[in-house]
Each structure stands twice: as C-alpha cells, then as structure tokens.
Amino acid sequence: MKKLVLCGVAALALTACNQNTPAAKGGVDGNAIVLIDGSSTVYPISEALGEEFQKASGVRVTVGLSGTGGGFKKLCRGETDISGASRPIKAEEMELCKQNGVEFIELPVALDALAVIVNPANTFIDCLTVAELKTMWAPEAQGKISTWNQVRASFPNQPIKLFGAGTDSGTFDYFTKAINGEEGSSRGDYTATEDDNVTVTGVGGDNNSLGYLGLAYLTENAGKVRAVPIRQANGACIAPSVQAARDASYQPLSRPLFFYVNKKHADERPHVRDFIKFAFSPEESEKLVAEVGYVPLPTQAYSLALTKFDARKTGSYFGGGSKVGVTAEELLADAGK
Secondary structure, eight states: OEEEEBTBSSHHHHHHHHTTSGGGGTSSOTTOEEEEEEOTTTHHHHHHHHHHHHHHHOOEEEEEEOHHHHHHHHHHTTOOSEEEESSOOOHHHHHHHHHTTOOEEEEEEEEEEOEEEEOTTOOSOSOBOHHHHHHHHSGGGTTTOOBGGGTOTTSOSOBOEEEEEOTTOHHHHHHHHHHHSSTTOOOSOSEEESOHHHHHHHHHTOTTEEEEEOHHHHHHTBTTBEEOOEEOTTSOEEOOOHHHHHTTOSOSSEEEEEEEEEHHHHHHOHHHHHHHHHHTOHHHHHHHHHHTTOBOOOHHHHHHHHHHHHTTOOBOTTTTSOOSSOOHHHHTTTTTO
C-alpha cells in the first residue's frame, strides 16, 4: 500500500515540520491528524486537498492508497476518518460498518470520466462502441477473444494485450457495471493492478494494448497514452474530457467520485470537520480538483454537500448497489431534508 504523509515520514521529520506550522504556535492541536485512505482514482484529489489544508491549518493529513475496497474496510473498522471511493459503498461493506457501529456520510467530491486508452502508435482505432468493449472485456471473452480482428473485422490480426483495474478497485466495479452490465463481471486474463501508473506504463509500452483508468491519469500522462472516443447513442464519438464529464455527453463512463466520512469522528474531532468544510469550499475545491485533472462539482453542489454534512445525514443514496449515469445533483437532492 502506498501512503503519503503530507508533513514528514519519520518522527524527526514530523517534529521539524510541526515547528513550522500554526499547530506549533498554539493555533492548532499539534497531535491532530486527518486520516484518509481509499481509491487510487481519488488519491490525487485527497492529496491536493490535504496539502493545501495542511498549509492553511497546520493540521497534518495522511493519505493512504488501499483501493476503494481496502479503504472501506478501514473506514468500517473505525481506522480512518475519510475514505475516498470511485464507486458507491456495497451492501456487504455497509453491513461491516453496521457490525462495527460505524455510521458514514456519503459525499460526492468530484466528477470523473473513465478513459479507455491505447498506445499513441495505434493507428487503427479511432472510436469504439460499448458493444466492442464488451466483446473484449466480458467474462466469456476469456481465452477466446485474443486478437483485434475478433473485435472488428477491419482491425488487424494482432494480439490484444489488456490492462485494467484490480478487483479491489472501485474503477473495476464501475467499468464492469457500465460495460458488461454487472459489477465484477469481467474476463480475468488481463494485467490487473491497483496502481493506474502500471496501466499507463503497460499500454505505453505495447502498440497492441488497451486499458482503462481515471481522467486525471490520462491528463498527467498526455503523450504516453491516447484516449479512445466512445460512440454514443446518437452516433457521435465522444472522447473523455472535463467538459464531456460535466455535461454528461460521455456515456456510460462518466461517474461521481466520493468521500465517505466517519460520522463519529466528524462529531468528536474538530480537525475532521474543518477538513470537510475546507474540501467543500468552492474557492478551494474547484481549483484544486481541476488542477489534478478531474471535474469539479457544479458550484451549487458544494453548499448542498456541506448542508448534508452539517446535518450528519448518514447512509448511501445507492442502498448498497450501483447505478450508471447518476449526477451530483441527484446524489444531494435530499441534503436538506
């Protein structure tokens, strides 16, 4: 597991760091730490918000990278304050939280577009349909769909090499739901990883490869990989982008990203409350989310999220399942009720 400690990584470093923060000057409890873990997709957002919050407040922030599923396990054991997630919490994860007496607040933190990527040297793919993606990724494709001309007759008779998210990843759950119609329904003979950089390296190193990952990793690695437009119901081929995610024209791979907040920790730890108020301040979040390559929430959604947080409205909009095409406004429609 990768973990970022935003204010040092050893006792000596932490001591030195604390001496230069408001906490050391008496403004903030020097022992206060905001504990975040979870999704690799949400990681850049958590990292950016954590860095700026630490500068502004003096409160240390740690950001772990256990994947969405691993993050929920920690949240539901009461080990973290906040879990980043690239898909909604599942029924079995909700049950684990219930068994441990952990209530959570579900907040959309940004929007994303999952990008299907190929090597820049690939000249034969200009657009793919959802049906063609399903041909490649469906469970029944395992051991059978192995060359590109099996996907489309005009494609070359060359081997397909696939890269994608590991099974503990929320990106895996969302992609399989959107493309194959069921979470977790996928062929297994591909290079699976919880680290999107592995997918970038793999696709960037093989002309016949294809993978999928979050928009920020595409933006960060421009030139190393190329995004493939997806053919929409109206026939248009739309590439993943900030604008396409915001206006919902890139389907079915646009999605919300989440923070799940431990309610008890929010009640008992002022620094957790302060972090959430910082993270859902449009002045801070819109800029930072955009800087790391994701799509900020609509401006009005930030105030709705804070209303929901202040009311400590717990539970999940999704009821333990998953839905494709849900907007941030829909997630927060009952925030004040």
